[in-house]
Every structure is written in C-alpha cells, then in structure tokens.
Amino acid sequence: xxxxxxxxxxxxxxxxxxxxxxxxxxxxxxxxxxxxxxxxxxxxxxxxxxxxxxxxxxxxxxxxxxxxxxxxxxxxxxxxxxxxxxxxxxxxxxxxxxxxxxxxxxxxxxxxxxxxxxxxxxxxxxxxxxxxxxxxxxx
Numbered sequence: 001x002x003x004x005x006x007x008x009x010x011x012x013x014x015x016x017x018x019x020x021x022x023x024x025x026x027x028x029x030x031x032x033x034x035x036x037x038x039x040x041x042x043x044x045x046x047x048x049x050x051x052x053x054x055x056x057x058x059x060x061x062x063x064x065x066x067x068x069x070x071x072x073x074x075x076x077x078x079x080x081x082x083x084x085x086x087x088x089x090x091x092x093x094x095x096x097x098x099x100x101x102x103x104x105x106x107x108x109x110x111x112x113x114x115x116x117x118x119x120x121x122x123x124x125x126x127x128x129x130x131x132x133x134x135x136x137x138x139x
Contacts, residue, residue, distance in 0.1 A: 001018055006120060007019050007020065008020050008043050008047065009021055009044070010022070014117075015118060016117040017119075017120060020040070020117065020124075021117075022036070022040050023036065023037055023121075025037070032125055033125060035128055036121075036125040054080060054083055057086070058082070061076065064076075
C-alpha cells in the first residue's frame with residue numbers, strides 16, 4: 001500500500017496511517033467533519049457492494065473459517081485477484097497456473113502509526129473544506 005493509500009473502515013477500527021475512520025460524532029462536529037464523514041460513508045457503501053459481488057462470485061469467502069489473519073488475508077487477496085482476472089478476461093480460467101508470488105508480511109503491513117492516520121484524515125477533511133468553500137464563494 002502506497003503512502004497516499006489507506007483502507008476506509010467504520011468506527012469499530014482504530015485510526016492509523018493505513019486505516020481511515022470517520023470522526024466520532026460526539027455532538028460537536030464541524031460542518032466539514034460531518035461532510036467528510038458523509039463522503040467516507042458513501043465510499044464505504046460502494047466498497048461493501050463490491051465486496052458483496054465478490055462474495056457471490058467467490059463463495060469460498062462466505063465460509064472462510066480460520067483463526068489466522070494471514071491465512072484469511074491470503075484467501076481474500078487471492079479471491080480478489082482471480083475475480084479481477086475473470087472480469088478482465090470475461091471467461092472462466094479452469095486450469096490456469098499462477099507463478100509463485102512473494103510472501104506479504106501482513107502483520108508488518110498492518111502496523112501503522114495512529115498519528116499519521118490523524119494527519120491523513122485532517123488533510124483530506126481540509127481538502128473537502130476548501131472545495132466546499134469554493135462552492136460557497138460561487139453562491
């Protein structure tokens with residue numbers, strides 16, 4: 001995952017430099033924070049619909065029983081890759097053999113700085129606020 005990439009999740013997850021969560025609504029959110037949460041929610045809804053389509057096509061994902069986060073990650077990543085190949089080729093790929101890929105250090109990839117997460121979220125919110133201000137100036 002690149003420096004400007006992150007996962008968009010709900011408030012059940014901690015904010016890190018790789019995981020972006022909405023602002024907690026404690027009754028004191030600014031307009032730009034509420035707008036940021038709304039845009040984030042719309043993005044999550046789109047991703048959740050796509051995940052639903054992936055689960056329909058790759059039924060194994062609906063029955064993934066493992067205690068290992070590494071194994072779960074590998075199954076999900078492999079399913080997404082295969083699904084994308086199917087979409088690109090628009091046909092089933094029976095008997096296709098994939099070359100060995102390097103192992104991904106999932107635990108290291110998941111270890112991220114909460115401070116960087118706050119910075120990323122604030123930068124995105126500030127960008128949204130600037131765009132909103134332009135629309136307000138046009139009125």
